[in-house]
Amino acid sequence: MRIAAFAVTLAVTLAAVLGLAALAVVAAPGSVRAQPLAVAEVGSFHVGGRAVSLTGLPTRDVVFTAGSAPIKVDPNGDFEVEQMYVQYVKLASPRARYPLLLWHGGGLTGVTWETKPDGQAGWQLYFLRAGHDVYVSDAVERGRASWARYPEITTSEPLFRTKKQAWEDFRIGPVGSYKLNPAERVALPGQLFPIEAFDQFFKQGVPRWATTDVAIQAAYNQLVQKVCPCVIVVHSQGGNFGFNAALTAPDKVKAVIAIEPSGAPKPEAAAGGRLKGVPHLVVWGDFVAQSALWQRFVPASQHYAAALRAEGGVADWWDLPKMGVAGNTHMLMMDKNSDQVAQMIQKWMGERGLMR
Amino acid sequence: MRIAAFAVTLAVTLAAVLGLAALAVVAAPGSVRAQPLAVAEVGSFHVGGRAVSLTGLPTRDVVFTAGSAPIKVDPNGDFEVEQMYVQYVKLASPRARYPLLLWHGGGLTGVTWETKPDGQAGWQLYFLRAGHDVYVSDAVERGRASWARYPEITTSEPLFRTKKQAWEDFRIGPVGSYKLNPAERVALPGQLFPIEAFDQFFKQGVPRWATTDVAIQAAYNQLVQKVCPCVIVVHSQGGNFGFNAALTAPDKVKAVIAIEPSGAPKPEAAAGGRLKGVPHLVVWGDFVAQSALWQRFVPASQHYAAALRAEGGVADWWDLPKMGVAGNTHMLMMDKNSDQVAQMIQKWMGERGLMR
Numbered sequence: 122m123r124i125a126a127f128a129v130t131l132a133v134t135l136a137a138v139l140g141l142a143a144l145a146v147v148a149a150p151g152s153v154r155a156q157p158l159a160v161a162e163v164g165s166f167h168v169g170g171r172a173v174s175l176t177g178l179p180t181r182d183v184v185f186t187a188g189s190a191p192i193k194v195d196p197n198g199d200f201e202v203e204q205m206y207v208q209y210v211k212l213a214s215p216r217a218r219y220p221l222l223l224w225h226g227g228g229l230t231g232v233t234w235e236t237k238p239d240g241q242a243g244w245q246l247y248f249l250r251a252g253h254d255v256y257v258s259d260a261v262e263r264g265r266a267s268w269a270r271y272p273e274i275t276t277s278e279p280l281f282r283t284k285k286q287a288w289e290d291f292r293i294g295p296v297g298s299y300k301l302n303p304a305e306r307v308a309l310p311g312q313l314f315p316i317e318a319f320d321q322f323f324k325q326g327v328p329r330w331a332t333t334d335v336a337i338q339a340a341y342n343q344l345v346q347k348v349c350p351c352v353i354v355v356h357s358q359g360g361n362f363g364f365n366a367a368l369t370a371p372d373k374v375k376a377v378i379a380i381e382p383s384g385a386p387k388p389e390a391a392a393g394g395r396l397k398g399v400p401h402l403v404v405w406g407d408f409v410a411q412s413a414l415w416q417r418f419v420p421a422s423q424h425y426a427a428a429l430r431a432e433g434g435v436a437d438w439w440d441l442p443k444m445g446v447a448g449n450t451h452m453l454m455m456d457k458n459s460d461q462v463a464q465m466i467q468k469w470m471g472e473r474g475l476m477r
Numbered sequence: 478m479r480i481a482a483f484a485v486t487l488a489v490t491l492a493a494v495l496g497l498a499a500l501a502v503v504a505a506p507g508s509v510r511a512q513p514l515a516v517a518e519v520g521s522f523h524v525g526g527r528a529v530s531l532t533g534l535p536t537r538d539v540v541f542t543a544g545s546a547p548i549k550v551d552p553n554g555d556f557e558v559e560q561m562y563v564q565y566v567k568l569a570s571p572r573a574r575y576p577l578l579l580w581h582g583g584g585l586t587g588v589t590w591e592t593k594p595d596g597q598a599g600w601q602l603y604f605l606r607a608g609h610d611v612y613v614s615d616a617v618e619r620g621r622a623s624w625a626r627y628p629e630i631t632t633s634e635p636l637f638r639t640k641k642q643a644w645e646d647f648r649i650g651p652v653g654s655y656k657l658n659p660a661e662r663v664a665l666p667g668q669l670f671p672i673e674a675f676d677q678f679f680k681q682g683v684p685r686w687a688t689t690d691v692a693i694q695a696a697y698n699q700l701v702q703k704v705c706p707c708v709i710v711v712h713s714q715g716g717n718f719g720f721n722a723a724l725t726a727p728d729k730v731k732a733v734i735a736i737e738p739s740g741a742p743k744p745e746a747a748a749g750g751r752l753k754g755v756p757h758l759v760v761w762g763d764f765v766a767q768s769a770l771w772q773r774f775v776p777a778s779q780h781y782a783a784a785l786r787a788e789g790g791v792a793d794w795w796d797l798p799k800m801g802v803a804g805n806t807h808m809l810m811m812d813k814n815s816d817q818v819a820q821m822i823q824k825w826m827g828e829r830g831l832m833r
Contacts, residue, residue, distance in 0.1 A: 157515040157569035163605070164598055165591040167680035174657060185633045185687040192687075198639025199657050204680040208591065213513035230621050235521040235564065242520055249519070264621045265586050267683045270637050277541045281626050283554025301530060301555050324523035324560040327623040331541040331548075 158249055159213035168347055169261070169340030170204030173274055202274050203333075205340035206231075206265035207258040207348075210245070216252030216477050217470070219350045219375050223248075223257045224341070226357025226383070228282045228329045230264030231257035233356060237455040238322035239315035244354075244454045247463045252476065256348060260359070261337045263327045271330075279328035287323060291451035292408045292415065309408055313448035313456035322455065338362055342369050349373035352475055354466070356380045357451065360422065364390075364401075371395050376475055378402045378466055381451050385421040388428035400435035400473045401426060402466070406449025406456075407442045415451075437469070514605055515569035524703055525617070525696030526560030529630055558630050559689075561696035562587075562621035563614040563704075566601070572608025572833050573826070575707045575731050579604075579613045580697070582713025582739070584638045584685045586620030587613035589712060593811045594678035595671035600710075600810045603819045608832065612704060616715070617693045619683045627686075635684035643679060647807035648764045648771065665764055669804035669812035678811065694718055698725050705729035708831055710822070712736045713807065716778065720746075720757075727751050732831055734758045734822055737807050741777040744784035756791035756829045757782060758822070762805025762812075763798045771807075793825070 175197045182191035208231065209220070223234040223245065234257050235243045249255050259266040262275065269275045285299040288306065293314045298307045308316050315322075341362050345351065352375050355363030360382020367374040368390055376399060379385075403422050409415045426436035441449050441462070449456050454463070470476060531553045538547035564587065565576070579590040579601065590613050591599045605611050615622040618631065625631045641655040644662065649670045654663045664672050671678075697718050701707070708731050711719030716738020723730040724746055732755060735741075759778050765771045782792035797805050797818070805812050810819070826832060 157517055159513040160516045161513055162598065163519075163566060163591075163602055165588055166596070167588075167677065170680055172657075172676065183634060187632075194634075194636065196637070198637075198641060200637065200639065201676060201679045201682070206588070210519060232521055232523075232562070232621055235519075240522070242518065246519055259621070264623075265588055265615070265681075265683075267680070270684075276543075278539060278550075280550065281552070281554075281556065283556065285554060301528075320528065320557060321523065323557045324526055324623070325621075326557070327621075328626075 161211045161213045163208075163210050165206065165208040165265075167204040167206055167266070169343040170201055172199065173202050173269070174199045175270070175273055178273065196270060196273065200269065200274070202267075202269040203261050203336040203340060204266060205258055205261050205337075205344065206267075207256055207344060208265075209254065209256045209348075210249055211254045212249065212252065215254050217254070217352070218475055218477055219352050220254040220256055220348060221248050222344070222348070222351050222353045223255060224353060224355040224359040224363055225258075225260065226359050228263075228280075228326050228358075229356075230259045230325065230327055232264070232325045233452075233454060237315065237459065238318035238325070239455075240318075241459075244459070244463050247460060248467070251463075251467045253352075256344075256351075258344065260362070261340050262330050262333050266340075268328075268330075275330055275333060277330055277332040279330055281328050282326055284320070284323055287326070288319065290414055292406070292412055293319065293450050293452075295411070296413075309450075311448045312408065312450055313458050314450040314452055315455065315457060322452070334361075338365055341366050345370045345373050350375050352376045352378065352470065354378045354380065355382065356454070357383050360384060361386070364422075364425065367396060367399050367401075371399050374399055376400045376402070376470070376473060378404070378469075379422060380404050380453060381406060381415075382422045383418045385425035388424045391425065391428035391432050391434070394432040394434065396429055397432065397434045400437070401429055402437045402439065402469055404439045404453070404462070404466070405441060406451065406453045407447050408450070409440075435473070439465075516566060517569045518567045519565070521562065521564040521621075523560040523562055523622070525699040526557055528555065529558050529625070530555045531626070531629055534629065552626060552629065556625065556630070558623075558625040559617050559692040559696060560622060561614055561617050561693075561700065562623075563612055563700060564621075565610065565612045565704075566605055567610045568605065568608065571610050573610070573708070574831055574833055576610040576612055576704060577604050578700070578704070578707050578709045579611060580709060580711040580715040580719055581614075581616065582715050584619075584636075584682050584714075585712075586615045586681065586683055588620070588681045589808075589810060593671065593815065594674035594681070595811075596674075597815075600815070600819050603816060604823070607819075607823045609708075612707070614700065616718070617696050618686050618689050622696075624684075624686075631686055631689060633686055633688040635686055637684050638682055640676070640679055643682070644675065646770055648762070648768055649675065649806050649808075651767070652769075665806075667804045668764065668806055669814050670806040670808055671811065671813060678808070690717075694721055697722050701726045701729050706731050708732045708734070708826065710734045710736065711738065712810070713739050716740060717742070720778075720781065723752060723755050723757075727755050730755055732756045732758070732826070732829060734760070734825075735778060736760050736809060737762060737771075738778045739774045741781035744780045747781065747784035747788050747790070750788040750790065752785055753788065753790045756793070757785055758793045758795065758825055760795045760809070760818070760822070761797060762807065762809045763803050764806070765796075791829070795821075
């Protein structure tokens with residue numbers, strides 16, 4: 122009896138330490154989430170950027186509280202700018218061959234991957250449970266990457282997305298359907314974003330700049346040099362950065378999974394078949410055909426994917442509704458069926474030889 | 478032989494799953510860090526804040542790229558502002574009675590706790606290994622909490638800390654010792670900040686505002702209502718927010734550990750002994766007596782701690798050099814002996830009945 126009990130304890134314990142990840146894909150998400158994850162390390166770092174000194178600018182008198190005496194603000198000094206922020210969770214025994222890098226879209230941060238606005242666990246945890254080391258990052262000028270004084274360092278001013286823009290541009294509701302009062306907002310029929318949590322989602326938003334692409338790409342390229350070989354999952358504005366990161370380091374980037382990329386390199390960039398060994402997957406949700414905005418954005422990645430294939434590479438194109446998966450908005454990692462989409466992506470990675 | 482090998486495996490494995498935290502305090506950090514951590518969940522959320530609408534403001538023509546046509550920027554719309562960001566790692570079997578909330582100081586974010594600029598693991602991982610669920614947050618207007626348009630919403634403008642300010646105000650080098658060239662910077666003799674990584678540390682900095690204290694406190698108080706009972710570890714500018722959070726919810730905050738708090742409530746706030754059941758610990762590093770800046774900041778928490786004691790409460794006061802621990806700067810969670818200080822704090826929590 123005691124020996125049997127010991128054996129069971131040993132088996133359960135070993136499973137907890139070594140075998141957990143193996144269970145993640147076969148078991149239902151609910152049951153998987155109740156099981157502990159064997160984590161080797163959590164931590165973060167900043168990468169990229171440059172030192173900048175401001176000199177000779179006039180000091181200004183600034184009144185910080187109405188009625189109080191002005192305080193001199195001196196904008197001069199030495200700073201670090203254009204770095205990016207990266208946070209990682211490393212597993213004790215990853216089943217994936219390479220770490221998974223999750224890159225967010227415009228006006229957002231790595232929070233995109235960490236949580237869903239209705240409180241469900243994000244894709245970060247999904248892919249950890251599926252056996253990947255996961256790196257979640259904030260690109261230059263947002264979130265924990267920080268931002269620089271403008272117009273002295275960043276040459277333009279920040280842009281703040283409105284709720285109306287997010288509601289309509291992200292294909293949650295049709296153009297003109299946004300209202301301040303949540304009860305009056307009319308969503309697209311069949312859409313799967315958790316609209317009851319739309320204002321909560323909006324708290325994840327951060328200002329963005331229109332003039333920082335070069336700095337953002339430079340930091341991403343440095344990240345790739347630091348932590349790859351890797352697989353990159355990238356969303357929206359990030360699509361272009363992910364495609365370019367692979368073009369810059371085709372030896373380090375083992376796959377690119379672009380979720381609704383808002384742009385892509387010119388097809389000529391694929392010339393010479395240098396990305397032949399780097400499978401690409403492009404994923405699109407629902408209601409794209411009805412959206413003038415997205416009809417403008419889709420062709421770039423379409424032409425780029427075609428060029429990758431013409432050069433002998435793999436560039437899979439998923440139009441989810443055509444695959445029987447309806448209702449996805451632009452924020453498909455937060456939609457009510459988002460774990461189903463994650464599972465499809467996980468399966469693709471397995472088929473592409475990216476799991477051990 | 479095989480039975481012996483099995484017994485060793487069993488012991489090691491059980492230790493890994495169940496007994497790790499128990500080893501964390503006694504074993505050397507290096508050996509502990511090689512062992513996996515049994516994690517139940519990682520995730521994040523935003524809490525607090527309010528909806529704001531801007532209306533009637535004029536649109537402006539903004540040129541984003543030199544030479545390109547101006548683009549109309551419309552500042553009007555509906556936004557969410559003054560929320561804060563919170564990230565958590567929950568253990569499968571926490572040994573601490575309550576989650577540990579790590580609150581950063583001014584001009585910084587939760588990154589303070591996640592990493593050290595020389596690449597060593599931060600206190601987040603230390604306290605996870607010691608058996609705590611850990612919540613790392615970004616206060617209102619910084620990091621992943623985002624920030625709001627000014628002066629239309631936040632009434633003042635952001636302040637950007639310079640390297641000189643950080644080098645001198647954080648007691649890494651004496652006043653006047655900062656130079657742009659790292660090789661020319663002269664640190665305080667015996668100080669323990671990893672100065673070779675000072676510019677890397679600086680990448681963690683974010684702008685701050687001087688007019689957001691009320692909003693910051695409101696969000697922290699909502700965080701306490703959401704996730705506590707808890708223990709709060711707070712640094713620098715955060716000190717005041719931590720002390721006030723305990724005053725606001727003495728039933729929910731089970732202890733406050735203030736690392737070099739730059740302020741504190743007035744002693745009268747402790748009247749009536751309402752914090753009698755909430756032990757406080759205030760920790761100060763080295764070189765405080767030689768710093769005019771910190772000589773101005775220390776008395777507030779000194780008087781507050783004395784008032785807590787006078788009302789029958791616990792308010793321990795650690796002057797680390799007097800306890801034989803020399804060399805700590807203001808960023809003592811990043812100093813080369815930072816894990817030694819973490820260990821002392823962990824021991825204090827045990828003695829105060831905060832571990833199971």
